[in-house]
Amino acid sequence: MTRLLTGTALAALFAAGGALAQETLTIGAVGPKTGPLAGGAAVTYWPNVQLWANDVNEAGGLQVGDTSYMVEIVEYDDQTNPAQTIAAVQRLATQDEADFILPPYSTGLNLAAAPIYDRYGYPQVTSTANTGNVEDLSAQFPNLYITLGAASGMVGGLIDVMTELREAGEIGNTVAMVNVADAFGIELAEEARPLFEEAGFEIVYDSSYPLGTQDLSPVMQGAADANPDSFVAFSYPPDTFALTEQAIIENLDVGVFYTAVATAFPSYQERFGESANGVMGIGGVNADDPEFQDYAARHEEVTGQAPDSWASAMVYSTFQIYQQAIEGAGTIDREAVAEYIANNSFDTVIGPIEWDENNNNPAYWTVGQWQDGVFRGIASTGREGEVDPIVKSGWE
Amino acid sequence: MTARDRRGVTIGVLLFALAALLPLASDSYFLSIGVTIAMYTALATSWALFSGPTHYISLATAAFFGIGTYTTGIGIEYMPYWLTLPIAAVIGAVLAALVGVATLRLSGVYFVIFTLGLAELVRQIITWGQNVSGAKGLYVLTSITEEHIYWQLTGLSALVFLAGFLIWRSRLGFAVRILGDDEEVARHSGIHTARVKVLLFMIPGAVAAVTGAILAPRYVYIEPAIAFTPMLSFQVVIMALLGGTGRLWGPVVGVIPFTFLWEAISGTFPNQTTLLLGLSFLVIVYLLPRGFVGLIEEARGRVSRRGAFA
Structure with a gap:
């Protein structure tokens, strides 16, 4: 041995x-x-x-x-x-x-x-x-x-993208905004309120929901009733999915649909397929x-x-x-x-x-968007490879 | 003070003096285990002061702990660190009194459920407060080191032992013992049982809050998910039960081996930690229903019986 x-x-x-x-x-x-x-x-x-x-x-x-x-x-x-x-x-x-x-x-x-x-x-x-x-x-x-x-950069990027779309005449200036009542969601929403106002957007619906909320249909119905041009959710993984689901059910008609954390997950695309096209989310990459x-x-x-x-x-x-x-x-x-x-x-x-x-x-990277099955960075604080945003058109 | 008391106090003082020397003698790895042991000694011993005699299982430790953490997290902006500790103690004690008044008249099981919900309730209130005010996570940036934290926790544990020792010998302690044996009898003897229980419950409330306050500088960043972990409440209960609640020194006999067991499991089986901890719980409950105290006293009894026959 x-x-x-x-x-x-x-x-x-x-x-x-x-x-x-x-x-x-x-x-x-x-x-x-x-x-x-x-x-x-x-x-x-x-x-x-x-x-x-x-x-x-x-x-x-x-x-x-x-x-x-x-x-x-x-x-x-x-x-x-x-x-x-x-x-x-x-x-x-x-x-x-x-x-x-x-x-x-x-x-x-x-x-x-x-x-x-x-x-x-x-x-x-x-x-x-x-x-x-x-x-x-x-x-x-x-x-x-x-x-x-x-957070300030993340929100700033989103508002720049929306301002650009508004100036091109693609969307109007009303926004429905919701956030998950937890650390990062609160921080993002807090940054967003004054910045939206500064950029000339009107927040027509502003609401929050507790972390772990199962049924988000009241939140989405409230947002839909306000008839906004854009929908922005500072959300976490489970609610990112649930809010998108509700938006499809309500057939929410907006030019910008944004959810935060987990929008960039591959499982988002797998779950929503074609419907994900045009959805914006936090983060991004040069795809x-x-x-x-x-x-x-x-x-x-x-x-x-x-x-x-x-x-x-x-x-x-x-x-x-x-x-x-x-x-x-x-x-x-x-x-x-x-x-x-x-x-x-x-x-x-x-x-x-x-x-x-x-x-x-x-x-x-601050904002990305699902475009034809790929999540692409559309705004950053100095990264290369930003692509132009597209307007969300329907959920089919 | 009887001769036996004097011996107990002497041993206690010596052991605490010895414990206080740890930072001088060990490397920082054992110091960090020492912090864990000192923390759970304070929590489990104070928990057993109330839950031992009354048999009410409190799962509120995490709630008080979190409140203490937030007291330091918020307070450190406006006052010296040292001042946040007594404030945390007062807030913890007052909250415990309120909870006690509301629930301790009820029978045991309602109390357990309520205390379990309390941590979640307080956490939701703080989250709501943050959402309304737009406040973010709190930073506790200090020059407090691991040694300082260890000494504070050891000092706190010594205070808990002292309190337990004094209460046991006071009228309150006498009332508590009767109450623990039979609440009906206690009430008929003229003991205001609800008041006794509330007074006693304020001790773990205050101690857990101060523990949280002491540990806030160690965490650096405070947010609800970090300050209120329900696991903490369960760990305190299991450690106290492992040691045994019948004696003042019982919980610490559970805290020390459990901390080393936990450390060994998380170090050796990083992927199965939770599973193995669950199994250890089962073993404790089945094999050691009265904890180490029961085991030790049984062994002692056997020895003295054998002595008597000889």
Whole structure:
């Protein structure tokens, strides 16, 4: 037995010694596998962790000087509970001695973990945190990066698109607006009210519904009775689907139909087919960019599911930043890698990412639209590949 | 104070002094486990002060905890952090009193259901408030470190033990023991049972609120989904029952092994955590109906019986 083991070890040694030295890099990943955010993480977060590890290892690992590092992922379920996120990041840093830790999922869980990343000097390049408070945060946590954008930009993009359509004479100036009464929905609606007014739109219906509302037909009937030219819903995944369903039932006749989170999910198109054509949603991608198309194809091949057309690519792009920074810095020393991230821009599946003075990515997609079965970005704060919006015409 | 009391107090003081030294002696991984243990010790011990003798199962811990978190989250804008702790305690105690007055006259099962709903009720009220005012999530950016949080929680646990010790020896404690044995008898002896229960219920209310307030700086970002997790209420109950509620030191005997079990399960089986926790609950309920306290006292009884026969 001993001899057999020695033989195997020797063989392995020869195989490895033949070319470059090969080592393993331990990479931590913490996100919800259970709890309220598990559904979202299963679409946008975990498949990308799998895909990224696969991509890196398939390419022969990360090239750091003369050494190539294969990555090994250690993942933990935080149960959508910040106390568990803190515990898991702590465990990764001290027990598993992870070389790097990928960012957690969602705003709250990222910020809860930020002090731990900060204490151990792990760069935290977030992909799913959304905050209007970047200045204070970057002062407190110099290693924290935000890429997803802010509510003000998301709403601003939508209103610009609508203003453009109105000036082209395609839609009128009345808007029905609803929002889910939960964190992000509230924030978006709060940003939207004064901006709509400023842009000369008239809000003829303004209502909210609690998170988890099953029957949204009263909301949609109320909106339909106001006879608006546009319908805007700052919604979450379940209500995005339910509101669209009700709009089809009511045959809501509007030129702009907008729902927020989950509109960019592939399952939206699958569920509504032709009816989805012309629906606008939050986020977006440059669907014609070969980088993105290649990414989407690999995503489908490796994980067995298609990426969504907003946050999926954002998540993957932050993983690419880690990858490029480790290779670019030419070391696995965290301090050097953190410094490399701070001082460089990165070429990712969503295009180039550069930082402003608050370690924030100022260029992000704000509005996308289903056009002939593809969700395309129609507005951004400085991304390439925006296409022209189309007017929603019927639900058949 | 009897000799036995004195011995108990001495041991307690020594153990707390020892616990307070943890941040000096360990790395931050064990410190973060220490924070969890200190937090659940405060929560479970105060929970058992009320639920042990009265047999009312309270699932309101998450509600009080969330209120405390929000007290610090909102308060830190306007006042020094230290001031938010007593305010959280008062708010928690007052809310507990209101809930107690409304429900403790009812029999046990109504109380359980009401307390379960309370966390959701408070959470919905806060969400509604945010929706009306347009307020966003709250940021609690402080320079408070994990060590500070640990010491505060350990201090809070010591206070809970002290309160439990004093109550047990007071007229209130006497009334509670009678009430626990037979409410009818207690009432006929002239004990104002509803008032006793309300007074006692204010303790876990205040303690859970202060715990939430202490932990707010650790979470950095406060929103309803984070502050009000129903799981917290169930964990406190299961830990207290695992330890046993018959003794003041009972819950902590459950908290420590349970925290390590939880840590081991989430570290080793990240994909089956919830499943394995459910199985551990079943094992606890079936094999340890009286908790570790029952097990320890049984063993002790056996030893002394054997001693008597010899």
